[in-house]
Amino acid sequence: MTNKLIEICETKRQEVAARKAAMTVSTLHARAAEQTPPRGFRKALDDAARSGFGLIAEIKKASPSKGLIRADFDPPAHAQAYAAGGAACLSVLTDQPYFQGHEDFLMAARSACALPVIRKDFLVDPWQVLESRSIGADAILIIVAALEDGQMAEIEDAALGLGMDALIEVHDAHELERAMKLRSRLIGVNNRDLRDFSVDFARTYELVDKAPQDCTFVAESGLGNHADLTAMAEHGVRCFLVGESLMRQADVETATHNLLFGE
Numbered sequence: 001m002t003n004k005l006i007e008i009c010e011t012k013r014q015e016v017a018a019r020k021a022a023m024t025v026s027t028l029h030a031r032a033a034e035q036t037p038p039r040g041f042r043k044a045l046d047d048a049a050r051s052g053f054g055l056i057a058e059i060k061k062a063s064p065s066k067g068l069i070r071a072d073f074d075p076p077a078h079a080q081a082y083a084a085g086g087a088a089c090l091s092v093l094t095d096q097p098y099f100q101g102h103e104d105f106l107m108a109a110r111s112a113c114a115l116p117v118i119r120k121d122f123l124v125d126p127w128q129v130l131e132s133r134s135i136g137a138d139a140i141l142i143i144v145a146a147l148e149d150g151q152m153a154e155i156e157d158a159a160l161g162l163g164m165d166a167l168i169e170v171h172d173a174h175e176l177e178r179a180m181k182l183r184s185r186l187i188g189v190n191n192r193d194l195r196d197f198s199v200d201f202a203r204t205y206e207l208v209d210k211a212p213q214d215c216t217f218v219a220e221s222g223l224g225n226h227a228d229l230t231a232m233a234e235h236g237v238r239c240f241l242v243g244e245s246l247m248r249q250a251d252v253e254t255a256t257h258n259l260l261f262g263e
């Protein structure tokens with residue numbers, strides 16, 4: 001695990017301890033029961049990828065590597081723009097200390113459109129899965145580099161048990177092997193190295209050939225334009241997670257459309 005990831009997960013464990021003390025599981029269950037059912041995250045991606053590209057468009061205000069990305073940050077407006085531009089799913093950062101995210105952003109984005117939404121955060125405890133459903137999330141992220149095998153399985157069980165999808169994020173062949181011990185067949189490869197934040201598409205190219213055919217395979221991070229997507233498609237990749245390059249555009253809907261279909 002990289003130093004940054006260790007630091008983020010330690011911060012997250014403290015945050016979760018404080019949240020657990022402030023909120024009972026029965027309150028979370030009651031809130032989860034008020035939410036509309038999970039929208040089918042992987043299915044929406046697969047459906048879109050059958051006739052084109054499956055895009056998870058990310059609502060991201062800031063990041064540790066880039067600082068502030070979007071000054072006029074407006075989650076419901078961005079959600080609608082992404083949906084109108086052709087995205088299959090949304091990703092919303094909820095981590096506050098490192099990404100300036102918030103649960104309210106996810107709730108506002110999900111209410112503003114019909115797309116399935118993944119909660120983008122650092123999960124270190126199955127408790128956070130129920131918390132994610134209680135704010136409406138349709139899917140959660142499992143970062144293999146951050147967790148032991150047993151923890152990953154517990155978090156995944158919690159998600160699948162609530163009818164949610166789990167996106168399993170890997171960086172290398174060893175992590176992909178560990179991911180294959182899980183039940184979920186929704187795999188993301190992060191092209192960004194969390195040690196130095198460098199982006200290398202070769203990570204995706206290496207791992208897509210190693211992933212079993214029944215996987216929905218998502219390339220993540222550093223994707224800037226339609227040519228990046230078509231280059232990935234030549235390697236058989238049809239699903240993508242894109243944040244920064246879209247969030248920097250004044251006209252998010254047109255940018256999303258151009259990313260998917262070319263200018």
Ligand SMILES: O=P(O)(O)OC[C@@H](O)[C@@H](O)c1c[nH]c2ccccc12
Nearest residue numbers: 190220221222223241242243244245
């Ligand atoms: O903004 P980008 O370069 O398009 O990347 C989006 C997404 O892949 C990135 O935000 C991400 C991938 N995995 C993560 C894990 C935690 C936080 C953030 C991420």
